[in-house]
Amino acid sequence: MSNTVIVSSMVKISESHINELLKNKRLPGDLAMWFFILAELTVFAIFFIGFAVAEQLNSEMFIASKAKLHPVAGLVNTLALITSSLFVALSVSAIHLGNVKKSINLLIISQCIACVYLVVKIWEYHFLFSIGIDIETNTFFTLYFLITFFHFMHVLLGMVILMLIGINTKKGAYKEDISGFESGACYWHMVDMLWIILFPLIYII
Amino acid sequence: MLTTKQTIMSWLFLIILTLVSVYAGKVLDNNLVFITTVLLIVFLKGQQITDIFMELRDAPRMWRLLLLSYVFIIPTAICAIYLF
Numbered sequence: 001m002s003n004t005v006i007v008s009s010m011v012k013i014s015e016s017h018i019n020e021l022l023k024n025k026r027l028p029g030d031l032a033m034w035f036f037i038l039a040e041l042t043v044f045a046i047f048f049i050g051f052a053v054a055e056q057l058n059s060e061m062f063i064a065s066k067a068k069l070h071p072v073a074g075l076v077n078t079l080a081l082i083t084s085s086l087f088v089a090l091s092v093s094a095i096h097l098g099n100v101k102k103s104i105n106l107l108i109i110s111q112c113i114a115c116v117y118l119v120v121k122i123w124e125y126h127f128l129f130s131i132g133i134d135i136e137t138n139t140f141f142t143l144y145f146l147i148t149f150f151h152f153m154h155v156l157l158g159m160v161i162l163m164l165i166g167i168n169t170k171k172g173a174y175k176e177d178i179s180g181f182e183s184g185a186c187y188w189h190m191v192d193m194l195w196i197i198l199f200p201l202i203y204i205i
Numbered sequence: 206m207l208t209t210k211q212t213i214m215s216w217l218f219l220i221i222l223t224l225v226s227v228y229a230g231k232v233l234d235n236n237l238v239f240i241t242t243v244l245l246i247v248f249l250k251g252q253q254i255t256d257i258f259m260e261l262r263d264a265p266r267m268w269r270l271l272l273l274s275y276v277f278i279i280p281t282a283i284c285a286i287y288l289f
Contacts, residue, residue, distance in 0.1 A: 027264045034268065045279050052286040071227070078223050086216040089207075089258045096206055182260075189258045196250045197279060200243045204230050205287065 028092075029183035037190045040154070044194050047147050048201055058139055065140035066203070068133065073124045074203035078195060080116040081155075085192040087113065088162065092185045095178050100169055107166045110188075114159055121152055144202060151194060158188045207257060215257040222246045240287050244280035251276025 027034065055062040087110035094103035128134070128141075135145040165184040168174065174181045226246040233239040252273060256262035261269040 025263055025265050027268050028260045038271070041275055045275070048279055049282055049286070052283045056286055075223070075227055079220065082216065082219045082223065085254070085258050086212065089212050089260075090209060092260070093206065093209060093212065186259050189254050192258070193251055193254045193276065196254065197247055197276075200226055200247055201283060204226060204243055205240055205283075 028179075029186045030179050033183035033187060037187060040190060041194070044147075044151075044197075047143075047150070048197055051143050051147065051201060054139055054143060061138055062140045065138060065144075068128070068131070069144075069203055070124060070127065071203050073120050074199050076120050077117045078199045080113050080120070081192045081195050084110045084113040084117070085189050086110075088185050088188050092178075092182060095169065095174055095181050098175070100172070100174075104166050104169050107162055107169070111159055111162060111166075114155065117155060118152075121148070147198065147202070151191070151198060154191050154194070158184075158191045161187055207260065207262075212257060215253045219250055219253055222250050237288055240284055244284045247280045248276050251280075 087106045091103045091106035091110065094100075094106055125145075133141055135142050161184040165181055169181065223246075226243050229239055229242050229246075233242065255269065255272040255276065259272065261272055
């Protein structure tokens with residue numbers, strides 16, 4: 001007899017409610033990290049809305065400036081961050097199952113893919129500087145450099161966090177409590193989520 | 206806990222949505238349709254990251270709704286700014 005049936009028969013509660021309780025819904029990672037994530041999302045929300053408003057006030061200049069960007073570079077960065085997030089998610093699944101070596105290997109792969117983002121972004125900046133465009137060129141490029149560099153720094157921080165998580169995993173830190181591992185992973189996914197909004201806003205629309 | 210297959214399928218969905226949003230820019234002439242399509246795709250991608258990658262599908266409802274509302278409200282606000 002299943003646990004659901006046994007408990008249901010003892011107390012008059014619906015089976016679906018019992019299933020809900022047995023699922024034991026929990027927030028992955030530490031609560032402090034989630035408040036940090038919410039704070040970061042809020043800051044970027046202000047940037048995104050501000051960018052959209054600035055574009056409406058200077059639409060012709062924004063259209064002309066966007067034409068100078070490399071949409072392929074933006075696409076490559078999107079694919080790199082999404083794929084890197086995949087390997088981080090798989091790494092979390094591996095550590096859930098206690099597979100330490102697999103988890104570390106997946107983290108390493110995710111970081112290698114994240115390096116693609118770093119290289120492409122640095123190349124983009126170098127390209128723009130080489131054609132005489134910088135943060136003071138116009139409002140579009142001021143916002144472009146501010147927002148994308150701010151995001152770039154978050155990617156770097158995320159990579160440092162994941163590297164530390166990898167080191168701790170090798171030392172056996174996540175055998176009982178993996179909330180620290182999940183926290184770092186969720187931060188990385190947040191960075192990915194921000195780029196998912198940033199990419200169409202700056203490169204496509 | 207999600208399976209490897211679920212995670213990989215979600216990744217594949219994200220890749221396809223990304224390529225569709227880039228392609229939409231080349232084929233859609235109508236500005237309203239184009240911007241709405243791209244920002245709808247942003248929401249769908251955000252939902253995948255929230256529910257699958259962040260594993261909030263099985264988290265307390267409040268946190269899941271908080272993140273999902275972010276990827277709904279921000280693209281909607283951007284859409285409203287561009288179109289009105």
